[in-house]
Amino acid sequence: MADPERRFYRAARVANQAMDGWLPDHAVGVANGKIVDVLPSADAPAHETVDLGDVSLLPGLVEGHTHIPCPPRVDAFDIISVEPNEPALMRAAHAVGLALRSGITTMRDLGSKNEVVFAVRDAIASGVIPGPRLLAAGAPITRTMDHCWFWGGEADSPEAVRAQAQVTVDDGADVLKVMASGGNFTPTSNPRDRQYPPETIREIVEAGKSTGIEVAAHTHAAEGIRAAVEGGVRHLIHCRWLSANPEEGFKYEPELAQRIADEGIWVNPTIGLGLLAAEARQRGDTAPRRNPNLQGPSPRQQGLEILRDMRDRGARFTSGLDMGMAYADFNRATAEAWAFVEDIGLSEWHALRIMTCDTAAAIGVGDQVGRLQPGFGADLAAFTGDPAANIRDLDQPVFVMQGGAMVVGEPSP
Ligand SMILES: [Zn+2]
Incomplete structure:
Protein backbone atom coordinates (compact mmCIF):
# COMPACT_ATOMS: atom_id res chain seq x y z
CA MET A 1 0.00 0.00 0.00
CA ALA A 2 1.19 3.51 -0.76
CA ASP A 3 2.55 5.47 2.16
CA PRO A 4 0.12 8.41 2.73
CA GLU A 5 3.11 10.61 3.53
CA ARG A 6 4.95 9.73 0.33
CA ARG A 7 5.48 12.41 -2.35
CA PHE A 8 7.41 12.44 -5.62
CA TYR A 9 9.11 15.64 -6.79
CA ARG A 10 9.42 15.75 -10.56
CA ALA A 11 11.96 17.93 -12.35
CA ALA A 12 13.19 18.31 -15.94
CA ARG A 13 16.73 17.59 -14.66
CA VAL A 14 17.53 15.45 -11.60
CA ALA A 15 21.15 14.96 -10.49
CA ASN A 16 22.25 11.34 -10.76
CA GLN A 17 23.62 9.45 -7.78
CA ALA A 18 27.24 9.93 -8.84
CA MET A 19 26.65 13.70 -9.14
CA ASP A 20 28.14 13.78 -12.63
CA GLY A 21 25.11 14.10 -14.93
CA TRP A 22 21.38 14.76 -15.21
CA LEU A 23 18.60 12.20 -15.27
CA PRO A 24 16.12 13.84 -17.66
CA ASP A 25 12.48 14.08 -16.55
CA HIS A 26 12.86 12.12 -13.32
CA ALA A 27 11.20 12.23 -9.92
CA VAL A 28 12.59 11.87 -6.39
CA GLY A 29 10.36 9.98 -3.96
CA VAL A 30 10.33 11.16 -0.35
CA ALA A 31 8.74 9.59 2.73
CA ASN A 32 9.35 10.03 6.47
CA GLY A 33 12.16 12.49 5.92
CA LYS A 34 14.17 10.20 3.62
CA ILE A 35 14.64 9.71 -0.10
CA VAL A 36 12.92 6.43 -0.99
CA ASP A 37 13.20 6.35 -4.79
CA VAL A 38 14.58 8.10 -7.87
CA LEU A 39 12.80 7.07 -11.06
CA PRO A 40 11.55 8.27 -14.48
CA SER A 41 8.60 10.61 -13.98
CA ALA A 42 6.39 8.33 -16.08
CA ASP A 43 6.79 5.62 -13.42
CA ALA A 44 5.86 7.85 -10.45
CA PRO A 45 2.20 7.69 -9.27
CA ALA A 46 0.59 10.83 -10.69
CA HIS A 47 -1.59 11.55 -7.64
CA GLU A 48 1.52 11.57 -5.39
CA THR A 49 3.64 13.69 -7.74
CA VAL A 50 4.49 17.38 -7.36
CA ASP A 51 5.74 18.84 -10.64
CA LEU A 52 8.56 21.31 -9.99
CA GLY A 53 8.76 22.04 -13.72
CA ASP A 54 11.74 23.07 -15.83
CA VAL A 55 14.25 23.12 -12.98
CA SER A 56 17.49 21.39 -11.97
CA LEU A 57 17.01 19.31 -8.84
CA LEU A 58 20.07 18.74 -6.66
CA PRO A 59 20.76 17.42 -3.19
CA GLY A 60 20.53 20.18 -0.56
CA ILE A 363 32.64 16.97 7.34
CA GLY A 364 31.68 13.40 8.18
CA VAL A 365 28.07 13.14 6.95
CA GLY A 366 28.70 11.78 3.46
CA ASP A 367 26.77 8.58 4.20
CA GLN A 368 23.62 10.55 5.11
CA VAL A 369 23.34 13.61 2.84
CA GLY A 370 24.82 15.11 -0.31
CA ARG A 371 23.37 12.72 -2.91
CA LEU A 372 19.92 11.92 -4.30
CA GLN A 373 20.06 8.33 -3.17
CA PRO A 374 17.47 6.10 -1.48
CA GLY A 375 18.12 6.02 2.26
CA PHE A 376 19.69 9.47 2.33
CA GLY A 377 18.01 12.43 4.06
CA ALA A 378 15.33 14.15 1.96
CA ASP A 379 17.37 17.34 1.53
CA LEU A 380 16.63 18.87 -1.88
CA ALA A 381 17.29 22.16 -3.67
CA ALA A 382 16.02 23.09 -7.15
CA PHE A 383 17.31 25.88 -9.34
CA THR A 384 15.95 27.41 -12.53
CA GLY A 385 18.25 26.99 -15.51
CA ASP A 386 21.09 24.48 -15.70
CA PRO A 387 24.01 24.99 -13.29
CA ALA A 388 25.92 22.20 -15.06
CA ALA A 389 26.01 24.46 -18.14
CA ASN A 390 26.20 27.82 -16.36
CA ILE A 391 27.44 27.63 -12.78
CA ARG A 392 25.88 31.02 -11.99
CA ASP A 393 22.48 29.34 -12.32
CA LEU A 394 23.45 27.88 -8.94
CA ASP A 395 22.00 30.89 -7.15
CA GLN A 396 18.77 31.42 -5.25
CA PRO A 397 16.73 28.18 -5.37
CA VAL A 398 13.02 28.02 -6.23
CA PHE A 399 12.48 24.93 -4.08
CA VAL A 400 14.17 23.76 -0.88
CA MET A 401 13.33 20.77 1.27
CA GLN A 402 15.11 19.68 4.43
CA GLY A 403 14.54 16.28 5.99
CA GLY A 404 11.27 16.02 4.03
CA ALA A 405 9.95 19.38 5.29
CA MET A 406 9.23 22.12 2.77
CA VAL A 407 11.33 25.26 3.25
CA VAL A 408 10.91 27.10 -0.08
CA GLY A 409 8.25 26.37 -2.72
CA GLU A 410 4.56 25.64 -3.12
CA PRO A 411 3.00 23.29 -0.55
CA SER A 412 2.14 19.79 -1.80
CA PRO A 413 -1.41 19.23 -3.15
ZN1 LIG B 1 36.54 31.88 8.59
Whole structure:
Protein backbone atom coordinates (compact mmCIF):
# COMPACT_ATOMS: atom_id res chain seq x y z
CA MET A 1 0.00 0.00 0.00
CA ALA A 2 1.19 3.51 -0.76
CA ASP A 3 2.55 5.47 2.16
CA PRO A 4 0.12 8.41 2.73
CA GLU A 5 3.11 10.61 3.53
CA ARG A 6 4.95 9.73 0.33
CA ARG A 7 5.48 12.41 -2.35
CA PHE A 8 7.41 12.44 -5.62
CA TYR A 9 9.11 15.64 -6.79
CA ARG A 10 9.42 15.75 -10.56
CA ALA A 11 11.96 17.93 -12.35
CA ALA A 12 13.19 18.31 -15.94
CA ARG A 13 16.73 17.59 -14.66
CA VAL A 14 17.53 15.45 -11.60
CA ALA A 15 21.15 14.96 -10.49
CA ASN A 16 22.25 11.34 -10.76
CA GLN A 17 23.62 9.45 -7.78
CA ALA A 18 27.24 9.93 -8.84
CA MET A 19 26.65 13.70 -9.14
CA ASP A 20 28.14 13.78 -12.63
CA GLY A 21 25.11 14.10 -14.93
CA TRP A 22 21.38 14.76 -15.21
CA LEU A 23 18.60 12.20 -15.27
CA PRO A 24 16.12 13.84 -17.66
CA ASP A 25 12.48 14.08 -16.55
CA HIS A 26 12.86 12.12 -13.32
CA ALA A 27 11.20 12.23 -9.92
CA VAL A 28 12.59 11.87 -6.39
CA GLY A 29 10.36 9.98 -3.96
CA VAL A 30 10.33 11.16 -0.35
CA ALA A 31 8.74 9.59 2.73
CA ASN A 32 9.35 10.03 6.47
CA GLY A 33 12.16 12.49 5.92
CA LYS A 34 14.17 10.20 3.62
CA ILE A 35 14.64 9.71 -0.10
CA VAL A 36 12.92 6.43 -0.99
CA ASP A 37 13.20 6.35 -4.79
CA VAL A 38 14.58 8.10 -7.87
CA LEU A 39 12.80 7.07 -11.06
CA PRO A 40 11.55 8.27 -14.48
CA SER A 41 8.60 10.61 -13.98
CA ALA A 42 6.39 8.33 -16.08
CA ASP A 43 6.79 5.62 -13.42
CA ALA A 44 5.86 7.85 -10.45
CA PRO A 45 2.20 7.69 -9.27
CA ALA A 46 0.59 10.83 -10.69
CA HIS A 47 -1.59 11.55 -7.64
CA GLU A 48 1.52 11.57 -5.39
CA THR A 49 3.64 13.69 -7.74
CA VAL A 50 4.49 17.38 -7.36
CA ASP A 51 5.74 18.84 -10.64
CA LEU A 52 8.56 21.31 -9.99
CA GLY A 53 8.76 22.04 -13.72
CA ASP A 54 11.74 23.07 -15.83
CA VAL A 55 14.25 23.12 -12.98
CA SER A 56 17.49 21.39 -11.97
CA LEU A 57 17.01 19.31 -8.84
CA LEU A 58 20.07 18.74 -6.66
CA PRO A 59 20.76 17.42 -3.19
CA GLY A 60 20.53 20.18 -0.56
CA LEU A 61 23.77 22.15 -0.54
CA VAL A 62 26.50 21.55 2.03
CA GLU A 63 28.41 24.63 3.18
CA GLY A 64 31.74 24.02 4.90
CA HIS A 65 32.77 27.31 6.51
CA THR A 66 30.69 30.00 8.20
CA HIS A 67 30.72 32.31 11.23
CA ILE A 68 27.04 32.66 12.03
CA PRO A 69 27.17 35.55 14.55
CA CYS A 70 29.25 37.69 12.17
CA PRO A 71 27.52 40.50 10.28
CA PRO A 72 28.79 40.43 6.67
CA ARG A 73 29.89 44.07 6.81
CA VAL A 74 33.19 45.86 6.45
CA ASP A 75 33.00 47.09 10.06
CA ALA A 76 32.12 43.67 11.53
CA PHE A 77 35.22 43.55 13.75
CA ASP A 78 34.13 46.70 15.61
CA ILE A 79 30.79 45.07 16.37
CA ILE A 80 31.57 41.48 17.27
CA SER A 81 34.79 42.07 19.22
CA VAL A 82 32.92 43.98 21.92
CA GLU A 83 29.27 42.93 21.91
CA PRO A 84 27.65 40.63 24.52
CA ASN A 85 26.12 37.27 23.59
CA GLU A 86 22.50 38.38 23.15
CA PRO A 87 22.80 40.36 19.90
CA ALA A 88 25.18 37.71 18.54
CA LEU A 89 22.57 35.03 19.22
CA MET A 90 19.83 37.01 17.49
CA ARG A 91 22.01 37.64 14.46
CA ALA A 92 23.11 33.99 14.30
CA ALA A 93 19.50 32.80 14.44
CA HIS A 94 18.69 35.08 11.50
CA ALA A 95 21.77 33.92 9.57
CA VAL A 96 20.93 30.22 9.73
CA GLY A 97 17.39 30.87 8.43
CA LEU A 98 18.78 32.86 5.51
CA ALA A 99 21.26 30.07 4.75
CA LEU A 100 18.54 27.41 4.78
CA ARG A 101 16.31 29.38 2.41
CA SER A 102 19.28 29.70 0.02
CA GLY A 103 19.40 25.91 -0.33
CA ILE A 104 21.97 25.00 2.35
CA THR A 105 20.64 22.07 4.33
CA THR A 106 23.89 21.16 6.12
CA MET A 107 26.49 23.64 7.33
CA ARG A 108 29.73 23.73 9.32
CA ASP A 109 30.52 26.77 11.45
CA LEU A 110 34.27 27.26 11.88
CA GLY A 111 34.51 29.84 14.61
CA SER A 112 32.09 31.56 16.94
CA LYS A 113 31.63 31.84 20.70
CA ASN A 114 30.73 28.50 22.29
CA GLU A 115 27.74 30.06 24.11
CA VAL A 116 26.33 31.33 20.82
CA VAL A 117 26.95 28.68 18.20
CA PHE A 118 26.23 25.57 20.25
CA ALA A 119 22.95 27.12 21.47
CA VAL A 120 21.89 27.89 17.89
CA ARG A 121 22.91 24.42 16.69
CA ASP A 122 20.87 22.79 19.43
CA ALA A 123 17.87 25.07 18.77
CA ILE A 124 17.89 24.01 15.10
CA ALA A 125 18.22 20.33 16.02
CA SER A 126 15.26 20.49 18.38
CA GLY A 127 13.08 22.38 15.88
CA VAL A 128 12.94 25.67 17.79
CA ILE A 129 14.31 27.71 14.87
CA PRO A 130 14.73 26.85 11.17
CA GLY A 131 18.27 26.34 9.90
CA PRO A 132 20.61 23.92 8.21
CA ARG A 133 21.78 20.93 10.19
CA LEU A 134 24.73 22.59 11.89
CA LEU A 135 28.13 21.24 12.88
CA ALA A 136 30.11 23.70 14.95
CA ALA A 137 33.69 24.28 16.05
CA GLY A 138 32.98 26.82 18.78
CA ALA A 139 35.83 29.13 19.78
CA PRO A 140 38.90 28.81 17.54
CA ILE A 141 42.13 28.18 19.40
CA THR A 142 44.38 31.17 18.93
CA ARG A 143 47.26 32.99 20.63
CA THR A 144 46.61 35.86 23.04
CA MET A 145 45.25 38.84 21.06
CA ASP A 146 45.84 36.98 17.79
CA HIS A 147 43.31 36.06 15.08
CA CYS A 148 39.72 36.05 16.43
CA TRP A 149 40.84 36.16 20.07
CA PHE A 150 37.47 37.73 21.02
CA TRP A 151 35.62 34.42 20.65
CA GLY A 152 37.24 33.11 23.82
CA GLY A 153 39.75 30.50 22.61
CA GLU A 154 43.05 32.15 23.57
CA ALA A 155 45.87 29.75 24.53
CA ASP A 156 49.63 30.03 24.10
CA SER A 157 51.60 27.16 25.66
CA PRO A 158 51.11 23.52 24.53
CA GLU A 159 49.45 22.77 27.92
CA ALA A 160 47.07 25.73 27.62
CA VAL A 161 46.24 24.79 24.03
CA ARG A 162 45.44 21.20 25.03
CA ALA A 163 43.26 22.44 27.92
CA GLN A 164 41.42 24.91 25.69
CA ALA A 165 40.75 22.20 23.10
CA GLN A 166 39.36 19.99 25.87
CA VAL A 167 37.03 22.78 27.10
CA THR A 168 35.63 23.19 23.59
CA VAL A 169 35.17 19.44 23.17
CA ASP A 170 33.40 19.29 26.55
CA ASP A 171 31.17 22.23 25.56
CA GLY A 172 29.98 20.15 22.60
CA ALA A 173 32.19 20.86 19.57
CA ASP A 174 31.66 18.75 16.43
CA VAL A 175 34.99 19.86 15.00
CA LEU A 176 37.91 21.90 16.37
CA LYS A 177 39.38 24.99 14.74
CA VAL A 178 42.89 26.29 15.19
CA MET A 179 44.31 29.52 13.88
CA ALA A 180 47.58 28.22 12.43
CA SER A 181 48.42 31.70 11.14
CA GLY A 182 47.20 35.21 11.75
CA GLY A 183 44.22 36.58 9.84
CA ASN A 184 43.15 39.67 7.97
CA PHE A 185 40.08 40.30 10.10
CA THR A 186 41.90 40.98 13.38
CA PRO A 187 44.02 44.13 13.39
CA THR A 188 46.39 42.80 16.11
CA SER A 189 47.16 39.74 13.97
CA ASN A 190 49.57 39.20 11.06
CA PRO A 191 48.40 36.82 8.30
CA ARG A 192 52.02 36.06 7.37
CA ASP A 193 52.86 34.78 10.88
CA ARG A 194 52.72 31.15 11.92
CA GLN A 195 50.93 30.92 15.29
CA TYR A 196 52.02 27.52 16.61
CA PRO A 197 54.70 24.89 15.96
CA PRO A 198 53.50 21.45 14.75
CA GLU A 199 53.86 19.87 18.22
CA THR A 200 51.36 22.36 19.68
CA ILE A 201 48.87 21.78 16.87
CA ARG A 202 49.28 18.04 17.49
CA GLU A 203 47.91 18.64 21.05
CA ILE A 204 44.61 19.82 19.52
CA VAL A 205 44.48 16.89 17.10
CA GLU A 206 45.03 14.51 20.02
CA ALA A 207 42.34 16.24 22.14
CA GLY A 208 39.76 15.54 19.42
CA LYS A 209 40.88 12.05 18.52
CA SER A 210 39.23 10.05 21.30
CA THR A 211 35.79 11.35 20.28
CA GLY A 212 36.40 11.32 16.51
CA ILE A 213 36.56 15.11 16.28
CA GLU A 214 38.75 16.43 13.46
CA VAL A 215 40.68 19.69 13.34
CA ALA A 216 40.39 22.47 10.76
CA ALA A 217 43.29 24.90 10.53
CA HIS A 218 42.95 28.45 9.30
CA THR A 219 46.13 29.49 7.55
CA HIS A 220 47.14 32.26 5.19
CA ALA A 221 50.83 31.55 5.84
CA ALA A 222 52.91 28.88 4.12
CA GLU A 223 54.54 28.15 7.49
CA GLY A 224 51.08 27.71 8.99
CA ILE A 225 50.22 25.15 6.31
CA ARG A 226 53.40 23.21 7.12
CA ALA A 227 52.73 23.30 10.88
CA ALA A 228 49.14 22.13 10.36
CA VAL A 229 50.07 19.26 8.04
CA GLU A 230 52.94 18.13 10.27
CA GLY A 231 50.64 18.44 13.29
CA GLY A 232 48.13 16.00 11.78
CA VAL A 233 45.37 18.40 10.66
CA ARG A 234 42.93 17.07 8.01
CA HIS A 235 41.28 20.35 6.91
CA LEU A 236 43.17 23.38 5.59
CA ILE A 237 41.16 26.59 5.55
CA HIS A 238 42.18 29.39 3.13
CA CYS A 239 45.43 27.50 2.43
CA ARG A 240 47.14 30.61 1.08
CA TRP A 241 50.88 30.34 0.84
CA LEU A 242 51.99 33.75 2.11
CA SER A 243 55.67 33.99 2.87
CA ALA A 244 56.75 35.16 6.32
CA ASN A 245 58.91 37.60 4.40
CA PRO A 246 56.70 40.40 3.04
CA GLU A 247 59.10 41.10 0.19
CA GLU A 248 58.72 37.54 -1.03
CA GLY A 249 54.92 37.71 -1.35
CA PHE A 250 54.01 34.01 -1.65
CA LYS A 251 56.15 31.01 -0.76
CA TYR A 252 54.56 28.06 -2.54
CA GLU A 253 56.04 24.64 -1.79
CA PRO A 254 55.02 22.13 -4.50
CA GLU A 255 56.28 19.08 -2.52
CA LEU A 256 54.11 20.03 0.46
CA ALA A 257 51.16 20.62 -1.90
CA GLN A 258 51.72 17.13 -3.31
CA ARG A 259 51.70 15.69 0.20
CA ILE A 260 48.39 17.49 0.91
CA ALA A 261 46.91 15.93 -2.23
CA ASP A 262 48.37 12.46 -1.61
CA GLU A 263 47.14 12.34 1.99
CA GLY A 264 43.67 13.51 0.97
CA ILE A 265 43.75 16.54 3.27
CA TRP A 266 40.72 18.71 2.50
CA VAL A 267 41.33 22.25 1.21
CA ASN A 268 38.79 25.06 1.57
CA PRO A 269 40.31 27.91 -0.46
CA THR A 270 37.56 30.53 0.22
CA ILE A 271 37.97 31.91 -3.32
CA GLY A 272 34.33 32.94 -3.66
CA LEU A 273 35.04 35.59 -1.06
CA GLY A 274 37.67 37.13 -3.38
CA LEU A 275 35.22 36.93 -6.28
CA LEU A 276 32.49 38.73 -4.32
CA ALA A 277 34.99 41.31 -3.04
CA ALA A 278 36.21 42.00 -6.58
CA GLU A 279 32.62 42.47 -7.76
CA ALA A 280 31.93 44.78 -4.79
CA ARG A 281 34.98 46.87 -5.68
CA GLN A 282 33.69 47.20 -9.25
CA ARG A 283 30.39 48.49 -7.85
CA GLY A 284 32.34 51.02 -5.80
CA ASP A 285 31.39 49.55 -2.39
CA THR A 286 33.47 50.46 0.65
CA ALA A 287 36.43 48.09 1.03
CA PRO A 288 37.24 46.43 4.38
CA ARG A 289 40.09 48.00 6.32
CA ARG A 290 43.43 46.57 5.30
CA ASN A 291 45.17 44.73 8.13
CA PRO A 292 47.94 47.13 9.21
CA ASN A 293 50.36 44.23 9.79
CA LEU A 294 49.99 42.74 6.32
CA GLN A 295 52.87 44.12 4.28
CA GLY A 296 54.11 43.17 0.84
CA PRO A 297 52.28 41.85 -2.22
CA SER A 298 49.71 39.03 -2.24
CA PRO A 299 47.98 39.39 -5.62
CA ARG A 300 44.79 37.37 -6.01
CA GLN A 301 45.78 36.06 -9.46
CA GLN A 302 48.99 34.53 -8.11
CA GLY A 303 47.04 32.82 -5.33
CA LEU A 304 44.65 31.36 -7.92
CA GLU A 305 47.58 30.13 -10.02
CA ILE A 306 48.86 28.22 -6.97
CA LEU A 307 45.42 26.67 -6.44
CA ARG A 308 45.33 25.55 -10.09
CA ASP A 309 48.64 23.78 -9.48
CA MET A 310 47.15 22.14 -6.36
CA ARG A 311 44.17 21.08 -8.50
CA ASP A 312 46.54 19.45 -11.01
CA ARG A 313 48.24 17.57 -8.17
CA GLY A 314 44.88 16.11 -7.13
CA ALA A 315 44.03 18.22 -4.07
CA ARG A 316 40.54 17.62 -2.64
CA PHE A 317 38.46 20.76 -2.25
CA THR A 318 35.50 21.59 -0.03
CA SER A 319 32.91 24.34 -0.15
CA GLY A 320 33.04 27.17 2.39
CA LEU A 321 32.61 30.83 1.53
CA ASP A 322 33.60 32.07 5.00
CA MET A 323 30.08 33.48 5.32
CA GLY A 324 29.87 36.31 7.81
CA MET A 325 32.91 38.07 6.35
CA ALA A 326 32.42 41.27 4.32
CA TYR A 327 30.27 40.73 1.17
CA ALA A 328 29.65 37.07 2.12
CA ASP A 329 26.08 37.15 3.32
CA PHE A 330 24.48 33.91 4.42
CA ASN A 331 22.64 33.40 1.13
CA ARG A 332 25.78 33.67 -1.02
CA ALA A 333 27.48 30.30 -0.41
CA THR A 334 27.26 29.30 -4.06
CA ALA A 335 29.74 32.04 -5.03
CA GLU A 336 32.40 29.54 -3.94
CA ALA A 337 31.18 27.18 -6.70
CA TRP A 338 31.21 30.02 -9.22
CA ALA A 339 34.86 30.72 -8.34
CA PHE A 340 35.83 27.05 -8.60
CA VAL A 341 34.63 27.08 -12.21
CA GLU A 342 35.58 30.60 -13.26
CA ASP A 343 38.87 31.04 -11.38
CA ILE A 344 40.23 27.51 -10.86
CA GLY A 345 38.89 25.91 -14.05
CA LEU A 346 37.02 23.00 -12.46
CA SER A 347 34.13 21.52 -14.41
CA GLU A 348 30.63 22.57 -13.38
CA TRP A 349 29.86 19.04 -12.15
CA HIS A 350 33.05 19.02 -10.08
CA ALA A 351 31.94 22.29 -8.46
CA LEU A 352 28.47 20.82 -7.86
CA ARG A 353 30.03 17.78 -6.16
CA ILE A 354 32.07 20.12 -3.97
CA MET A 355 28.84 21.90 -2.99
CA THR A 356 27.16 18.59 -2.07
CA CYS A 357 28.67 15.10 -1.69
CA ASP A 358 32.36 16.04 -1.44
CA THR A 359 31.91 18.48 1.42
CA ALA A 360 29.39 16.14 3.06
CA ALA A 361 32.15 13.49 3.06
CA ALA A 362 34.72 16.00 4.33
CA ILE A 363 32.64 16.97 7.34
CA GLY A 364 31.68 13.40 8.18
CA VAL A 365 28.07 13.14 6.95
CA GLY A 366 28.70 11.78 3.46
CA ASP A 367 26.77 8.58 4.20
CA GLN A 368 23.62 10.55 5.11
CA VAL A 369 23.34 13.61 2.84
CA GLY A 370 24.82 15.11 -0.31
CA ARG A 371 23.37 12.72 -2.91
CA LEU A 372 19.92 11.92 -4.30
CA GLN A 373 20.06 8.33 -3.17
CA PRO A 374 17.47 6.10 -1.48
CA GLY A 375 18.12 6.02 2.26
CA PHE A 376 19.69 9.47 2.33
CA GLY A 377 18.01 12.43 4.06
CA ALA A 378 15.33 14.15 1.96
CA ASP A 379 17.37 17.34 1.53
CA LEU A 380 16.63 18.87 -1.88
CA ALA A 381 17.29 22.16 -3.67
CA ALA A 382 16.02 23.09 -7.15
CA PHE A 383 17.31 25.88 -9.34
CA THR A 384 15.95 27.41 -12.53
CA GLY A 385 18.25 26.99 -15.51
CA ASP A 386 21.09 24.48 -15.70
CA PRO A 387 24.01 24.99 -13.29
CA ALA A 388 25.92 22.20 -15.06
CA ALA A 389 26.01 24.46 -18.14
CA ASN A 390 26.20 27.82 -16.36
CA ILE A 391 27.44 27.63 -12.78
CA ARG A 392 25.88 31.02 -11.99
CA ASP A 393 22.48 29.34 -12.32
CA LEU A 394 23.45 27.88 -8.94
CA ASP A 395 22.00 30.89 -7.15
CA GLN A 396 18.77 31.42 -5.25
CA PRO A 397 16.73 28.18 -5.37
CA VAL A 398 13.02 28.02 -6.23
CA PHE A 399 12.48 24.93 -4.08
CA VAL A 400 14.17 23.76 -0.88
CA MET A 401 13.33 20.77 1.27
CA GLN A 402 15.11 19.68 4.43
CA GLY A 403 14.54 16.28 5.99
CA GLY A 404 11.27 16.02 4.03
CA ALA A 405 9.95 19.38 5.29
CA MET A 406 9.23 22.12 2.77
CA VAL A 407 11.33 25.26 3.25
CA VAL A 408 10.91 27.10 -0.08
CA GLY A 409 8.25 26.37 -2.72
CA GLU A 410 4.56 25.64 -3.12
CA PRO A 411 3.00 23.29 -0.55
CA SER A 412 2.14 19.79 -1.80
CA PRO A 413 -1.41 19.23 -3.15
ZN1 LIG B 1 36.54 31.88 8.59
